[in-house]
Amino acid sequence: MPTMADVARSAGVSVATVSHVLNGTRPVLPRTRQAVLDAIDALGYTPNTLARSLVTSRTRSIGLAVSAISNPYFTEILQGVEAAALEEGYGLLIADPHDDPGHERRVVQLLHERRVDGVIVAPSPRPDDLVGYLARHAVPTVFLDRAVDAPTDPAFRFDQVHAENAAPTARLVTHLAGLGHRRIGLVAGLPGLSTTRERVGGYRQGLAAAALPCDERLVVHGDSEAAGAERATAELLASAAPPTALVSANNAMTIGALRALRARGLTVPGDIALCCFDDFAWADVFSPRLTAIAQPSRELGATAVRVLLERLAEPERPARAVRLPCSFVHRTSCGCPEEPGASTPGG
Template sequence: MATMADVARSAGVSVATVSHVLNGTRPVLPHTRQAVLDAIDRLGYTPNTLARSLVTSRTRSIGLAVSAISNPYFTEILQGVEAGALEHGYSLLIADPHDDPEHERRVVQLLHERRVDGMIVAPSANPRELVAYLGRHDVPTVFLDRLVDTCAEGAPRYDQVCAESAEPTADLVTHLADLGHRRIALVAGLPGLSTTRERIAGYRRGLAASGLTYDEHLVVHGDSESAGAERVTAALLSLADPPTALVTANNAMTIGALRALRDRGLAVPDDIALCCFDDFAWADLFSPRLTAVAQPSKEIGTQAVRVLLERLAAPDLPTRTLRLPCVFVHRTSCGCPEGSARPEHPERPAQFEKGTIS
């Protein structure tokens, strides 16, 4: 079996240089790095990760705790995390917290006990125990998709990576208002999630920008899942003055809302218009095709890995929140004809062009 010394002789470098290439502990000239990689490939060298972890106190592994992994949105995030980890020579240990605060804390503890170097977590609506555990054990962590207020009462702060939520939701609302709708409802997500709060705030911002009055009866919580959205959409349709347009706040709830509309025999967009937050692979295959906000889900995953690795390399860096821009995907469920240009709202930018860092 080839050793690190064999690789060094074959590449014409020192054992220390091979170590730096494998562990990323010091910059190596590109041609030298390539020579080492070629020698590794030629000799079939496999690093002894167990021995290396005993020396460096690093396992080159990342713990990922994300609920609803079967959801296409989180599946794409997982793909981004996996690609980012693999690019930097890290493996993943994955757990599903099931959006349950107690289970969330347990699975994060299990990942920590596996000696992962850091965590990437999509937190639940009540992550108090999670944040307390991470703080007690000083675990390098990046929160993704859902933001956590970790500043209260001296709690530690963490890096966070997510998509913009408020402005894209406002844009869906103003688009529907531009098409003449005055009763626009929102099927919002699970109470307590930052994404739910921000999309409700964006909904209200869109109403205000369009000169429409907020009506609390038109905001319902589908709890971020299909069955809940189906139930509350049916309730909206039973109002004395039902909405003429719906905005659904994630892809699972879009499916539930469509089921409720089908059960009532309502056609989209002839009877009711629909816009959704979260684009997904088959949104373009529905009839009508779904007008949606597309989140950069894979990019959220890869950026979370990048931010975590930068934290591991420099623990004293200031913490930051990275928000990535979304894209408005104009199709026909909003009521616009196929191939038509999107109406422009005078006070609204044409696109979500910039993410933000704080």
């Protein structure tokens, strides 16, 4: 079995240089790094990860805790995390917290006990117990997609990576208002999530920008899942003054809203216009094709990995929040004529 010394001889470098390439402990010139990687590949060298972790206290693994992994949005985030981690030589351990605060704390603790170097978490609506655990154990953490309110305490060193939420939602509302709609409903997400709060805020901003009153009866909560959205949309449609246009605040709820519309025999956009937050693979397959806000899901995942690795390299630096822009994808469910390939930045 080839050893690190064999790799060093083959690459024409020192054993220390091979170690730096494998462990990321010191910058190495690109051509030297490539020579080491080529030697590793040619010799079939397999690092002794367990032995190395005992020496360095690092396992080169990352824990990822996101709910609803089956959701296409989180699936794409997972792909971004996995690709970025693999590129940096890190493995990935995955858990589903099910948006339950108690379960969330338990699964993240299990990841921590498996000695991951850090965790990336899409937090639940009430993550206080989780945040307390992470703070007590000084676990390097990036909160992904959903924000956690940061205290003024400078010791709060949890980084955050999210997409813009408010301005893109306002963009959907002003677009519908520009088409003549005056009663625009919102199927909002699970109460307590930062994404829900920010998208509801964006909805109100859009109404204000269009000089439309905000009727709170037009805001219903679909709890970020299809069945909840179907029930909430049905209630909204059964009201005395139903909306003429609807904004759905995530992809799963869009499916539920469409089911509720179909159950009442309503067509989109003939009877009611529809726009949604989250573009997904089927959005341009529906008839009509869905006008949507597209989040940079894979980029969010990859950015979370980069931010976590920067935290591992510099544990004492101040916490930071990274916001990525979304895109407005203009199709036909809003009532506009077909514009093939039309897509402009959101915000």
